[in-house]
Amino acid sequence: MxxxxxxxxxxxxxxxxxxxxxxxxxxxxxxxxxxxxxxxxxxxxxxxxxxxxxxxxxxxxxxxxxxxxxxxxRDRRRGIEVLPAAETQSGQHADAGEGLVTVRADAGVNWDDFVAFCVSSGFMGVEGLSGVPGTVGASVVQNIGAYGQEVATSVVSVRVLDRASGEVDRLGRDDMRFGYRSSLLKSSMYAAPAKPADSYFPTPRYVVLSVTFALRRGTRDEVAFGQLAKALGVRVGERMPIGEIRRAVLEVRAGKGMLEDPGRYATPWMRGCKDKGNVPIEGMDEVNAPGNATGNASGDTASSDTAGPAMAGAPDFDRHSCGSFFMNPILASDVAQALPEDAPRFDATQPNGQPGVKTSAAWLIDHAGFHKGFKVRPDAHAGLSSRHTLALTNRGGATAADIAELARTIQDGVERAYGIRLVPEPVVVGMDLR
Ligand SMILES: Cc1cc2nc3c(=O)[nH]c(=O)nc-3n(C[C@H](O)[C@H](O)[C@H](O)COP(=O)(O)OP(=O)(O)OC[C@H]3O[C@@H](n4cnc5c(N)ncnc54)[C@H](O)[C@@H]3O)c2cc1C
The missing domain is CATH 3.30.43.10 (Uridine Diphospho-n-acetylenolpyruvylglucosamine Reductase, domain 2)
Structure with missing residues (x-):
């Protein structure tokens, strides 16, 4: 250790x-x-x-x-294991059935390394989640989702350490209470939206040790999302090779600045956190080229760079974010009715289990007057991404206080315009952004 x-x-x-x-x-x-x-x-x-x-x-x-x-x-383990069919059929992973393969991954595995492994092995079900930053362990905390897929769909069980009992336990998919960017694990950290619970926060009560997935064997999957179908030149519902779906997802994400900055894996404290061999994120090649690394090879030495990711090439500040910063609000129908007619509306379930209406945080922000590239002041170090309204970004040299000022300005502005207080999606530690 x-x-x-x-x-x-x-x-x-x-x-x-x-x-x-x-x-x-x-x-x-x-x-x-x-x-x-x-x-x-x-x-x-x-x-x-x-x-x-x-x-x-x-x-x-x-x-x-x-x-x-x-x-x-930070879990240093990077193991991915395809479980033998006998184990799959023994009932240990009862949800796995014919044509399915069961794969277990350590919490510390980089999420996109896991996706790359599945795609190259001909395992379908997570290719739409290509390029989502982070780890396998955290993927089930907020039930990551993108381009028509959610991790919840593929999860069979999660091996956890229950910090309340001190015991290792197995949580099945139903135990996980997955919802939109939520799970039992995430809710164990909060007393109310964005209000940390008295115990556990900023880590869930259940620490993920590994996740077991059931994936479908095959090489052509349905394209489930309009934007993706457009990028691939096909119709929604058509089947495409999963390698091509992955490539299209990475391209679409790159266009929105919604990939992480590969340069961070050349920094001493991040080195070794991602498998360089998987070519998973565009730009990794430059990072892996000799002479581009910063710091020593062990990754154990503190960097002189204290201001965040060091860059392999020109910094793309649009990527220096937490992804989507605000959750799409799920509203009671009377609140949703008060929104302008052109506000997006989708059927959804409210946290209290009642039917509700999901609207778009990006639409609210944009229509409240905060457009791509918005800054509180022209010389501010924090700003909205120039390519994505929902991403709050560090434009170089920002402090957490700068990001918080931007977040509050947007929350206040949206609340003034529409009476809705946006809730941050990231885990906010040491600050209050309610
Ligand atoms: C550019 C960008 C794009 C993004 N796009 C998407 C997207 O499309 N869809 C999406 O859903 N999310 C997206 N995100 C958000 C983020 O990638 C996910 O939430 C991801 O799952 C976070 O993983 P992480 O390992 O980085 O978690 P961290 O940020 O390290 O931690 C987040 C929380 O998870 C907890 N946690 C971490 N590991 C464990 C563990 N082993 N056991 C228990 N708790 C743990 C932490 O304690 C913390 O509370 C994006 C982020 C960025 C920066």
């Missing part, structure tokens, strides 16, 4: 561990290399009553500028 903290190696800042590149120093950083060490690290922090942040790719985290006075744990 690699550990750093007072009297040991230097610890990173959260700016160095997150895609948006802001956040203060951490008191102690631990990188367990086995499941037993991972469990020990969580137990030790909880027993000592220290704040615990289990971090993956840091792509759904906005951390404050003050020090995180606790332990940050």
């Amino acid at each position: 690699n550990a750093s903290g007072p009297g040991q190696e230097a610890a990173p800042t959260l700016a160095q561990l997150t895609t948006i590149g802001v956040g203060g120093p951490v008191a102690r950083f631990v990188e367990p290399e086995s499941e037993a060490d991972f469990i020990d690290a969580v137990h030790a922090a909880d027993r000592a009553g220290m704040p615990l942040l289990v971090i993956g790719g840091g792509s759904n985290l906005l951390a404050g500028d003050a020090a995180f006075d606790g332990v940050v744990v």
Whole structure:
């Protein structure tokens, strides 16, 4: 287990561990290399009553500028295992059936490495989630979704450490209570939307150790999303090779600045977090080229760069974000009725289980007067992405306070215009963005 903290190696800042590149120093950083060490690290922090942040790719985290006075744990395991058919049929993974393959991945596996593995193995079901940053462990925390797919559809079970009992447990898909960007795990951290619960936050009660997926064997899958179909030149519902679907997803995402910056994997604290061999994200080639790496090869030494991702080429600040910053609001029908006629409306279920209407956070933001590229002041270091209304970005040198100022300005403006308070999608640590 690699550990750093007072009297040991230097610890990173959260700016160095997150895609948006802001956040203060951490008191102690631990990188367990086995499941037993991972469990020990969580137990030790909880027993000592220290704040615990289990971090993956840091792509759904906005951390404050003050020090995180606790332990940050990052799973160093990268195992992906195709389970034998006998195990699949034994009932251990009862949901898996004919034509399905069961694959287990460690929490620490980079999500897009997992997708690349599945696509190249001829396993269908996650190719639409190509290029979503982060890890397998966190994918089930917020039930990642994009281009007509959600991870929930492919999950069979999740092996977790329950911090309440201290026991390792198996949660089946139904136990996970997946919803729109939500799960049992995510809700265990919150008392109300964006209001951290008294215990566990900023890590769920259940720490993900590994995830077991059921995927379909095959090489041609349905194109489930209009924008993707357009990029592929086909109709929605048509079947295309999953490799081509993956390529199209990555292209569409690149056009919106919705891929992470590959340059971050050349920085000392991120090196080794992604498999370089998978060619999964456009730009990785440059990162892997000799001479482009920064820092030493071990990845253990603190970087002199404290301001976030170091770049392999020219920085694409549109990618220095947490992805979509606000959730699409799910409203009671009377609230939705009050919106202008042209506001998007989709059937959805409210958190209380009642039927509701989902609208678009991007539409609300844009129609409240905050357009792509918006900044609070012309010289501000934080701004909306120039390619995506929902992405709050670090334009270089931003602090967490700069991002928070931008977020609040948008929340206040949308509330003034439409009476709806937007809720941040990322886990906000050390700041209050309600
Ligand atoms: C450019 C960009 C594009 C994005 N596009 C999408 C998208 O299309 N769809 C989408 O759904 N999301 C998207 N996101 C958000 C993000 O990629 C996902 O939420 C992702 O799952 C976060 O993974 P992570 O490993 O980076 O989590 P982190 O940011 O490291 O952590 C987020 C939360 O998960 C918890 N967590 C991490 N690992 C574990 C574990 N092993 N066990 C328990 N809890 C854990 C953390 O404690 C924290 O509470 C995007 C983000 C960026 C930056």
